Amino acid sequence: MTYSGRDIALFVVAFFIPPLAVLLKRGCGIDFLINICLWALGAIPGIVHAFYIVHKYNDNFEDIERGGLVYQQVPGEEPTRVTYGASNTAAIQYRTGVLTGKHSLHRSVIVRQEPHASLTTVSDTSSTDASLDKSGPLVKEILVDTHKYLVEQSGIVPDDPTAIRKTIEYWSDVLDLELIVLTGGTGFAERDTTPEVVASLLTRTTPGITHLLLSTSVAITPFAALSRPVTGIRNKTLIITLPGSPKACRENLAAVVNVIPHGLDLLRGRSVAKAHAQIQGHKGGHVCVHERDRSHTHHTGHSMKLGTPVTGRHRSSPYPLLAVEHAQKIIAEQMRPLGTVDLPLSQDLIGSVLAADVKALEPVPGYQCKLQALLTLAALLAEDGPGTYTVGSVSLAEPNDNGAQLQRGQIARVATGGMVPLGANAVVMVEDTKLVKASDDGKQELEVEILVQAQRDESIREVGSDCAVGDIVARQGQVISNVGGELGSLASVGIKKVPVYRKPRVGVISSGNEVLDHHTTDKLKPGEIRDTNRITLLAAIQSAGFEPVDLGIVKDTVEDLEQHLRHALDKVDVLISTGGVSMGEADYIKPILEQKLNATIHFGRVLMKPGKPTTFATVSHDNTKKYIFALPGNPVSAMVTFYLFVLSALKQLAGYAQSQNTVVPVKLAHSIRLDSRPEFHRVRVSVGSSGFIAESTGKQQSSRLLSLSAANGLLQLPPKSEKQKELNKGDIVQCILIGSVNPAMGL
Incomplete structure (x- = not known):
């Protein structure tokens, strides 16, 4: 490698100016020799160290450039000079800015107000076209928005082990960055080698962070099990790998973004008392024995201690920012049905969930009766066939304890729902009969001719044919709806009380x-x-x-x-x-x-x-x-x-097996601008010829209650990205129904 003329001049001046100044002031005596020796002991190691830094930088820069690193902040510039800061800190200066590393002559730690971080996207596709990288800018935005991180470097490398390794070595060993975040290359594809490369470079592993990343993702989708996150420490740099999906990056980073600064403080030996008090959630007097924080106690949880003056309040929330799906999963894990109660069968049970199977106490029907609900029928023996018969009895739909016996050669007139007389085994409709003889007053049928051949058991409901005693008429977990079918069925089989889960x-x-x-x-x-x-x-x-x-x-x-x-x-x-x-x-x-x-x-x-x-x-x-x-x-x-x-x-506490919101695809009636956060946009949903149509309720400020007026749906809008800043009219979006769909349109 070569040094520029400016580099050489800098080192010459740095080496000769101090002894020359001493010589001019004191002459060439014993004091001069002593001062020269003292100067050499202090300055020469620092100058040699600076030469090493530049040498190391140039070697790594050339290797990284060959490996395909695309810098966004330092696009391929050579260093112009090496200088010394006021605190004996070596710095490499570029035309685009100054990047400071921990290279003190006295090995002192530079305590930064914000952890210096870097992020790399590992992708063959994005390495050839940086505009395709969505995860990298998203991660950078999340880190910066917390006001806890200063992102010094960002770049893209292909799925190449050498390029990945050189980038990590340069950022950790030369720039001494505190945090490196890599996105992509953690899947099952053949070129997904990021986990193996990172693992080979670690000096210590951090299984807790790895578990937190994986458990957070798996709680949202089981497909997260196909990701292979690796985290750990290289010297004093924390390295974290994230999936390539922007959604997965957001969910994973939300789980650890507020924990990492505390870990970096421990890693760099900084005071951790304040951070520890905010992060730990154990009861009582946890004792911290980290360096320079021998013992301290704190209150339970993340919240600010009551009584803290306003000047000492939190400036950023100590609570991790969770994805909606993750929060819903946490709630579901805590919910269990409250218990069971026996309640009388009434309309007050609507919305209750049965806590046990319910069996019929009585048969339905409880007697042999006519099936069709049409006209009055004639009951007879099927084997008697067509012919003229005497009307022997009349059976209406009313209580009847007589149990009349039908004689051979007779028929009975049976009303809908009426009891079929004993001895009859067939029914014919009145349309298939003809009146032969009536009573003198013309009000009663005395003889009737059957015109068709009746079929045995035709149109007759046997006892218990609908439901027999002991049959299960309603099952555990079944919701008693406002349609009324469940209540009616239970009432028909003699049920007076039912066991249900108690509503909260x-x-x-x-x-x-x-x-x-x-x-x-x-x-x-x-x-x-x-x-x-x-x-x-x-x-x-x-x-x-x-x-x-x-x-x-x-x-x-x-x-x-x-x-x-x-x-x-x-x-x-x-x-x-x-x-x-x-x-x-x-x-x-x-x-x-x-x-x-x-x-x-x-x-x-x-x-x-x-x-x-x-x-x-x-x-x-x-x-x-x-x-x-x-x-x-x-x-x-x-x-x-x-x-x-x-x-x-509430539904889970009440025993509902399916408690999720009803989600349907809807077509947008107009365009909608996206927000940086996932948004739940209030809409009016109706039914058109092509399906559900969603129309915004207007301005969506959280204080504007009118945006809920007549709303019956919540659009699930994704966060905006560089590629997509709004949804267009006609786009299909998932919508949570929170009310009935426009009844005028019909569903």
Whole structure:
């Protein structure tokens, strides 16, 4: 390799200026020799180290360039010079910026405010056309948005082991970056070699991070088992591999993005007391024995400690940002039917789920009767055949204890549903008969001619032919619907009570100093709002077939919130609160749940719009498990998250085997711009000649309750990308139905 003239001049000046200055000032005496020796001991190792850095950089740069690395920040530029920083830190300067590495003469650690990270996309296709890379820009955006990472490098390499290895070695060994994230190349394809290359370069493995990545993905889709994530440490650089799919990258990164900084602090020997207190979720006094943090205690969970002044509050949420599917999976894992009760058979059972099979106590029909519900028929013996017969009896659809016996040569007139006389084994319709003789008053048939040959047992319902005693008429898990069929069937076989899963009692409470009851007749003062969340949620709960409990409004104080929440848990199985779950100064719900009620917060943020701060927790109250959904205060956010998370949970508690929302494909009636987050867009769904059609309800701000007016669907919109920023009119999108489809159009 070669050095530029500027490099050589720099080293000459750096080497000769200090002794020349001493010589001019003090002359060539014993002091001069002593100073020269001291200078050499301190300066020469640093200069040699700098030569090594440039040499190492040039070698790696040439190899990486040959391997196919496409730099986005440093597109193939040679270094122009090597300088020394004020803190004896070697730096390589490029025309496009300065990249700083830890090369101190005194081996001191440079503590950076943000971990320096890099990311690489491993793809044959993207390495030839960078515009095809969607995962790399997405990962960079997520890291930067957390305000916890400074992405110094990003690039693309082909699925080539040499190119991958050289890139990792350069970024970890030369640039000394703290975090390297690779996307792609982790599947089963022949050229998917990223896991093998990364594993060969690691000095230590991190199985916990690997497990977290894999378990997060598998919880969303079983196909994630086909991914081969590898994570670990190379010297003091943490390396993480992610799948090539943007969706999988987002889900995986959400699981670890808030954990990694703590690990990097430990890896680099930085103070971890604050981060440890935020991240750990164990009860009581966990003791940390990391370097320089010999012991400390902290409160339970992630929430900010109650009493912390506003200046010490969190500036970014300590709760991982989960995908909607992951959050739904977590909820489902916590849900179990509440128990069973025996309830009288009535319309109050609509929406209940049977907890056991139900068997018939009586046969249907309970007597031999006529089948057709047409006209009055004639009952006779089939073997008698056509001819004229005397009408021996009349059987109407009414109680009959006589059990009349039909004689040979006689027929009986039988009404629909009437009992077939004993001795008869066939029925013919009145259209196949002719009146021969009537009574003197003309009101009764005395003789009738049968015109056709009757078939034995034709049009006769035998006892128990529909349902015999002991037959199962309804099975465990069956929902008693509002159609009425289940209730009617149970009533027909003599059922008086049925065992069903108990429905949860669902309480709704609103929080906020500015919130007033919607019934108030007082004129609103500036800053006051009417409580629309409670009435909306209570209506949705009742419409879904569950018992709503109005728990009123509570002020935003720790004492009031704790008292009202405890009182609410005495009354209900599921508690829904709205407001107080974000990052505001008076958002106390999460700290109170964790620190006052000893609740477990299973998640505190979801990657969605609206509804990002949605929180789900469980708590043991009087030895009974209670479920808490802390929803955002914005009305639309509260309702959207109710349908996405709460409603399915209520159904699971009530024993529903299928609790998921009904999702149908719809055609867009107009174009819709996409958001950076997955969005649930409120629409009106109707039925057209080509299927379901969705029309937006207008502006979609989370505070605009009118966007829910007449809405019966939530479009599942993907996040925007460089390739797709909007959906066009006529595009097909999946839609969650939250109400009945336009009845005027018909379904």
